[in-house]
Amino acid sequence: MTSGSDSFDAGEFRKALGSFATGVTIITTRGADGAPVGLTANSFNSVSLNPPLVLWSLANTSMSLAAFRAAPYWAVHVLATDQEELSARFARRGESKFAGLDVETGIGEVPLLKGCSARFQCRTAFQYEGGDHVIFLGEVLTFDRNEAAPLVFHGGRYAHATRRDPLGAKPRSAFLEGSFGDDFLGYLLGRSHYRMFAQIRRHLEEAHLSDQEFYVLSALTLKRAMSVRDLDAGMAGVLDENSHRAIQSLVRHGLAREAAPEAGAAGAAGGPAYELTEAGREAALRVIAAAKAVESRMLERLGAGEAPVLKSLLNRLLGVIDPEAGALWGAADAGTKEPTA
């Protein structure tokens, strides 16, 4: 508990405010000099349906304040999940925010950005004082929207929003207290994996590949050459050290071969390195393309914006289960930026 408005820790107050999740908007207008003006804001909200009013607030210190103070019209763009870069661009100070963007022109010559979840073209209705910010109330003259998943800001960073299952929607039906339900993660992972792989397997059968051969073949597309030890390490928990048998079978079928010593980084310690033959590359790319098509069809039906969330969470789960899992691929992490208000 932090008490007394004079003794506020600004950082703590920001964090508390940040616990309220928001979408992210870019507000644009046309300056008196004709230059396009725009900035990222998450202080937007709806106010009134009739008349249709929305509001947002802008810091007294903003370089764009004069332009918005004087502007009769402005537009609010609610950003879609794939517009994080646009959000970051308009959150920075700078002259060239609009450089290279394909911009439309709206009411009052206001520049309009494309690809947003929704756009509201407004006429300034009121400007209210709000401490170190000015609150702009706009009458919505026209709007458009599409069904894109939203970009979200929460806790000082960008976030995904995903549909929530209705409360109490899943009655458990186990007769034995303490048994698994369909919300056991092991069940969900196992079943999803098996069911997805069952669809991929049809394509493997066409190519006369076993599951294990497919795993090894795919792994060999990631690095020019790998030893059995590399494969066992990279596939830990997946192949259970059956790489040896799978690679011998691939060699027999002309899909892989021992790499010349200079090609393999593994060296003598890891045993001979293997690489794909031309036929192996072709076979790998063919089944990988088929598997990706299976994936695409699934993710499309899962819904816009949900796929990256699922993948992100699974990646994070892997980091939690198995911090070494990056053996074959390796992942990085980095900081984030903050929308201005």
Add this chain to the structure above:
Amino acid sequence: MTSGSDSFDAGEFRKALGSFATGVTIITTRGADGAPVGLTANSFNSVSLNPPLVLWSLANTSMSLAAFRAAPYWAVHVLATDQEELSARFARRGESKFAGLDVETGIGEVPLLKGCSARFQCRTAFQYEGGDHVIFLGEVLTFDRNEAAPLVFHGGRYAHATRRDPLGAKPRSAFLEGSFGDDFLGYLLGRSHYRMFAQIRRHLEEAHLSDQEFYVLSALTLKRAMSVRDLDAGMAGVLDENSHRAIQSLVRHGLAREAAPEAGAAGAAGGPAYELTEAGREAALRVIAAAKAVESRMLERLGAGEAPVLKSLLNRLLGVIDPEAGALWGAADAGTKEPTA
């Protein structure tokens, strides 16, 4: 594109506004008669850091308007992800919103709810007209917060917010164009499944159970008795019709037995029905408890609020891959409610 504020389709305008995601708040105050007053609102936003100001707006038609108009103090509660029921309760009209709630008392006798992501205790600073709503600006006198994941509203329904991976964080390193990366869903599912199961398998080994025996044992905790055909159907893609062998092994070890005919719903068509023996129930509950402990440790490390999102997405993925997957468990879907503004 919908044009002209007089010709607005109210439903379309609401949908467009709903594309801006928000947290969910409950605003409370104390009426002149001393009664606690509260309502759900997602029109909250921060305005100013110095002085610390926040705002929200309330419909002119709200039954609580008079109380807030007259109230010198009110409190904003930013709801956590597990407070959806509280949100729904305060979104309904009614006298007894506070009934049975464990409430604290804040500045100006304002009732404070517990378990929220953040709370802001405010003194009314300004009230502005905003069309069919009144905008309340409050000076934040004190606040507190905790790290709970937020409840989010988007597109007319409750949503989850999950951390987003930083842009460009994952350099792909495959040498062969067209190969898999670590964002291939099949890889993520397979690896997560195998790695999680590897941790569970230790407990199975202690109990001398094979993977297949464990699957069948768990399934038998869900229904009193199941035939091999029931098991094969329920486990499609998981057991690949090896239920028969697994169940015979369980019977040999005294963990399952043929059920008396009246106990099994399967009847003659599905072959004999099997049920757990007392020893089987004990073994099942022991390994299930161990598996759930593995799950809990993982999900705890994944972070607050992420686990239900992951599970929800996997459930939905299963619905997409395999609409029949509900064979053993069965899932329902239902509608949702809307916060008032």
